[in-house]
Amino acid sequence: TEVVIVDNPDAAGALVAAHILDLIRAKPATTLGLATGSTPLALYRSLAAQLPSGGVDVSLVRGFALDEYVGLLPGHPESYSSVIGREVVGPLGLTPELISVPDGSLAGIRTAGDHYENAIIAAGGIDLQILGIGSDGHIGFNEPGSSLASLTRVKTLTQQTRRDNARFFASEADVPLHCITQGLGTILRARHLVLLAFGNGKAEALAGAVEGPVSSSNPGSAIQLHPHVTVLADEAAASHLA
Numbered sequence: 001t002e003v004v005i006v007d008n009p010d011a012a013g014a015l016v017a018a019h020i021l022d023l024i025r026a027k028p029a030t031t032l033g034l035a036t037g038s039t040p041l042a043l044y045r046s047l048a049a050q051l052p053s054g055g056v057d058v059s060l061v062r063g064f065a066l067d068e069y070v071g072l073l074p075g076h077p078e079s080y081s082s083v084i085g086r087e088v089v090g091p092l093g094l095t096p097e098l099i100s101v102p103d104g105s106l107a108g109i110r111t112a113g114d115h116y117e118n119a120i121i122a123a124g125g126i127d128l129q130i131l132g133i134g135s136d137g138h139i140g141f142n143e144p145g146s147s148l149a150s151l152t153r154v155k156t157l158t159q160q161t162r163r164d165n166a167r168f169f170a171s172e173a174d175v176p177l178h179c180i181t182q183g184l185g186t187i188l189r190a191r192h193l194v195l196l197a198f199g200n201g202k203a204e205a206l207a208g209a210v211e212g213p214v215s216s217s218n219p220g221s222a223i224q225l226h227p228h229v230t231v232l233a234d235e236a237a238a239s240h241l242a
């Protein structure tokens, strides 16, 4: 695992955005794994800023979101389907038909996991997976206790995660109880993992992921099983690393 210390999220965003644009230049039909939450926002802003001058055609880029809440009404502004549209597909001018988010509707939930796995395989796999990390150590929404081999499935959010994400909703009680998330096994199949972490609140989780024992009780540690991982963290998030 390569760990790069950056000054701030903007600096990380600029570095990763430049790398992603190189990737797309070399392979126009690149498939990206897309994280939501606050962490990758600077990266998406940087991509949008670098695109016009970059001479890169993104019309063939595919994307797969990491996860989705279960049971929000269609079009709910905080559903990850809405967030990906608003923060990624719109600003970058990606082709909406090529961007997928797991189906968190109650009607789709029984088959959504298999369907998503098959779609990722049919797309030729994910070239670069963008990851954030939860303060409880989750990646995707693979909460502590997630099998290292898990595939896309429904999970229950921890109270910690619901508390952390309450800022996006009217109250903590409005944060859904369940999610559908790429599994740790799904994430490990991506060809390159780029994990971003900023701020004190991520320091313990990041140390656990990068240096802790590999364990399903510490889901971020699954990255240690992957041959090509790049971590970009600010000083605060890196402060518990040896």
Ligand code: F6R
Residues within 6 Å of the ligand: 034, 035, 036, 037, 038, 039, 040, 066, 067, 131, 132, 133, 134, 135, 138, 139, 140, 141
């Ligand atoms: C989001 C996701 C989560 C977040 C994590 C950190 O798609 O899968 O693992 O990356 O909860 O969230 P933020 O970035 O909001 O601190």
